[in-house]
Amino acid sequence: MMKISVKFGLWFFFCILVIEVFSMGFLHNNLVHSQVDREIHALQARGNSHRAVLEISADPSTLHHIGLMESHTDTEVVITDTKGNVLVSSGNMNSNIQAVLKKSIPNLPRNGSIIEDDWQKEPYIATLTAYNSHGKKAGYVYMFKNTVEVQKLITQLNKHFLLASLLILFFILITIFFLSKVLTKPLISMTDATKKLSKGDFSVTLPTPSRDELGELSLSIQTLATDLNHLKKERNEFLASVSHELRTPLTYISGYADIASRQGLDVKDRVQYLNIIQEESQRVSQLLKELFDLAKLDQNAFSIIKEKVELCTFLKSVHDKVLPAFNNKGNRLFVDCPKSLSVEIDPVRFEQVILNLLDNSLKYSKEGTKTFITVLKENQTIQLNIQDQGVGIPQEDLPYIFDRLYRVEKSRSRTTGGFGLGLAIVKQLVEAHGGEITVESKVGLGTCFIITLRK
Ligand SMILES: Nc1ncnc2c1ncn2[C@@H]1O[C@H](COP(=O)(O)OP(=O)(O)OP(=O)(O)O)[C@@H](O)[C@H]1O
Ligand SMILES: [Mg+2]
Structure with a gap:
């Protein structure tokens, strides 16, 4: 048989676990999304600020300057002309970057757009902004950010989440342990009490009942035990009285029968003794009849016909x-x-x-x-x-x-x-x-x- 405290604990644990997994998952997902979003928008904003500089002056020294600036950050920039020729790049042009450059260019809004946001699979996230010179399209600013950085960030986040989840689980387990003990303790003591009752031991004492359904139950069991105890005592006293009540006339009967059977007894005396015997046996049968009536009353074996x-x-x-x-x-x-x-x-x-x-x-x-x-x-x-x-x-x-x-x-x-x-x-x-x-x-x-x- 599974203990009720264990059963209760397991159910409780299971429910809390489901709630925790769902809420943690939701929170985690949201956090990751907003983190990645922030990264991408920062990247895009950076590309846009390069565009602003380029639109003021797009001479080689400005280009060189931008490349130099980006080579000291964790982002990369590649600036091309409208035909796709690279004018400047802040780092080495590896194959991954080149693969992005080869993609066809979509219709760009003024603030540019995100051309790669799959931080989980791709090596880079990337944004693209076009810049003008003298009112005509003059080229593109590609911004790259290595996803290893983003992934590191997310891994960090995951670690925090794991730690938090474990801590919460630990406290839940402790709470459940004590809660199930506190809640099931009265039940267990009541079960013990009823077991004792069924074995005929009516001397049960339950702890002072609380003011709830469990308390009521505990009170009823206590009352039941007291009543049963009373009944048992009453029955014993009753049996003692009955046997006493029967013994007295039977002593008379056997005594007088003894005397009456003696040889050489006066007929008058013998008749007197026999009369006593008869009286006493009538008394016994009267007693038995009344007891029997009472027993019938007890069982409700008779019916009241009103x-x-x-x-x-x-x-x-x-x-x-x-x-x-x-x-x-x-x-x-x-x-x-x-x-x-x-x-x-x-x-x-x-x-x-x-x-x-x-x-x-x-x-x-x-x-x-x-x-x-x-x-x-x-x-x-x-x-x-x-x-x-x-x-x-x-x-x-x-x-x-x-x-x-x-x-x-x-x-x-x-x-x-x-x-x-x-x-x-x-x-x-x-x-x-x-x-x-x-x-x-x-x-x-x-x-x-x-x-x-x-x-
Ligand atoms: N009207 C009464 N006046 C005084 N005492 C009484 C009266 N009625 C009952 N009692 C007392 O209560 C006791 C119990 O009465 P109960 O009628 O149960 O028994 P009982 O008359 O002695 O015997 P039974 O009725 O079985 O023949 C009596 O023995 C008597 O002492
Ligand atoms: Mg009477």
């Missing part, structure tokens, strides 16, 4: 169902609900919710107290309160009472027979309805469960 239900009628029927139990204990139950209020709920599941909450109210209240079901209609929501005057829940237990197998008083609930699963189921069901459940409680005064349903 229908329009008239809330008051619905609550009244639940009220009638539980009234005998309340009467038995000498408690009272009241329902207060605005008329003709319909809601979208799954009546079977929602009844389970109310029954569980009322079961708690009854279980955790003293005899002769009251429980109230009140419905409040708000703008967007419907609020359902179930308020009792029971023992209440201590403040420190409130955050946990919706957890599975959580009970405020472990010893008391063994006698009242709860598992601590009721509220976990209630919460799941309410949330499956798209609602919310919260609780308020004061020890000794009572508890209020508040269900909020969206209309």
Whole structure:
């Protein structure tokens, strides 16, 4: 697998390289052109100034003088008459110069013209100017410049360019190296973190995230890790509670089975022991049933089938169902609900919710107290309160009472027979309805469960 920093670096390098090559090439080309142009025009200007002198006086001493002047520069001059006979030349007339002289002469403008500008292939660049004497064409001024000079100049330029390019490349490489490290570092640490996560190690800590997309990703991974860690802890605690919950009745069962199987036991005692065994096994199967229900809720294996239900009628029927139990204990139950209020709920599941909450109210209240079901209609929501005057829940237990197998008083609930699963189921069901459940409680005064349903 190619590392992302390498990949990023290569791409970046490639792009910059293309840009550099193009811009350097363009610049180089322009510079060379203007340099050669300047040389040629200087040559032409020189030829023109000789012409100016010749047009004032074209006697042999002037000619000689011009030749002498040019023999001390890096340019050459050849002056001919109109027939092509050489009047004067500043250097030796080599074959290259003669080849130029033999060319046919084009129609010349006043300022002369360039007759050779191929500095790359030809040994000389050359210009040609005509000069007059007494108003008539009297001859030509050829100017030559050895292209070796020009080429040397260009080579010099190329060297500078090469050096500059290498320097730029070097700095680009360094920049890319650090940039790719800086940019990919968070990615790499996130990859490491997710690898750790998938191996079941949830103790990842990522460096403080930056305020960009990468930072957001890093934050989500961190949250995921924390959540997973929490889940893992919860699962372990849950399993511990379940096994504890199962062990207690099983200890009773095996203990009493042992005693009941003894010889010479009173029939009355034996029946009592067998009853205990039966009670305890019922408890176990009840626990397993509730756990199974919860597991189904977790997987969303059940579906909420909502229908329009008239809330008051619905609550009244639940009220009638539980009234005998309340009467038995000498408690009272009241329902207060605005008329003709319909809601979208799954009546079977929602009844389970109310029954569980009322079961708690009854279980955790003293005899002769009251429980109230009140419905409040708000703008967007419907609020359902179930308020009792029971023992209440201590403040420190409130955050946990919706957890599975959580009970405020472990010893008391063994006698009242709860598992601590009721509220976990209630919460799941309410949330499956798209609602919310919260609780308020004061020890000794009572508890209020508040269900909020969206209309
Ligand atoms: N109305 C209430 N008043 C006082 N305490 C309550 C009330 N409702 C719940 N609790 C406390 O919250 C705990 C969790 O309630 P939950 O209904 O989940 O379990 P449970 O009633 O003990 O058992 P289960 O409902 O599974 O039979 C209870 O054990 C009890 O301590
Ligand atoms: Mg309960």
